[in-house]
Amino acid sequence: MADELLQSRGVKPTPQRVVITQFLLDSHDHPTADEVLEGVKDSLPVSLSRATVYNTLNTLVEAGVVKAVSLEPGRTRYDANTIEHHHFVDTKTGKIIDIPWEKVSQLCQTLGPEYKIQDYQITFFGELAEPTP
Amino acid sequence: MADELLQSRGVKPTPQRVVITQFLLDSHDHPTADEVLEGVKDSLPVSLSRATVYNTLNTLVEAGVVKAVSLEPGRTRYDANTIEHHHFVDTKTGKIIDIPWEKVSQLCQTLGPEYKIQDYQITFFGELAEPTP
């Protein structure tokens, strides 16, 4: 799974890269580099270096396998969901959830031709309503 | 100007706070904490501490005088334009420009009642077309 994905993007699938990519594919909570390190270090026979985690994350971002999102100051989070979506940050809990929201893409055209938009990111901050029981 | 603004928000207008606030009101390029320090340190008779810059910026954000924006990883930028707007990051030059865009606020209602939105931030990445001469 991760292996083929890396191959298809021209990234040599080393063991370290495969487990990191698989971890990101399985996560839905936008882990930080540190959380990636914690999450994968036991699934490798060798000791995984922090530098390798950062190298790999940067490689994956460049190859378009994952996206880097800066929602909070001071830490970068990584997201393997490459389908167009945006984020909702629950200001009470800090929880970040994905918002698939195609409607916005049409809106971009109303911005005008002087902006050649390559990417955009909408981040909502608010509170998630309690589910009514 | 800055003085009255601080008063009105319940922030004691110390000399340091006034010059920092005025600097942010006069800037339109979303300075970082370091750029604020560089920009104001000569306009004070005393030596301005880095800690004071950070303290003041945090105070101003809490008081709603400025907004903190995290557009790039690793550094927080500050914006005294408190009128609703979003940002456009020119990926070629790194230049960040404001996009006043009220249309988006209506769209938020289409998200559904389960999201109590307090704030949202749209960041566009792209290239600014050359002005045709």
Place this chain on the structure above:
DNA sequence: TTCTGTATTTAGAATAAATCTAATTTAAGA
């Protein structure tokens, strides 16, 4: 298979943004 060269990984040092600490200064109110 062995050799060779390039890419990858590693541990730890280095850098950069931001916060913390403890001492000092400021200034408002009694």
Place this chain on the structure above:
DNA sequence: TCTTAAATTAGATTTATTCTAAATACAGAA
């Protein structure tokens, strides 16, 4: 003037990330 709480300061500390130089892995040539 005295007291006290808030603000400021320099420098140490923390945290995220990058850099460095050495070790390792591994593909392709001989």
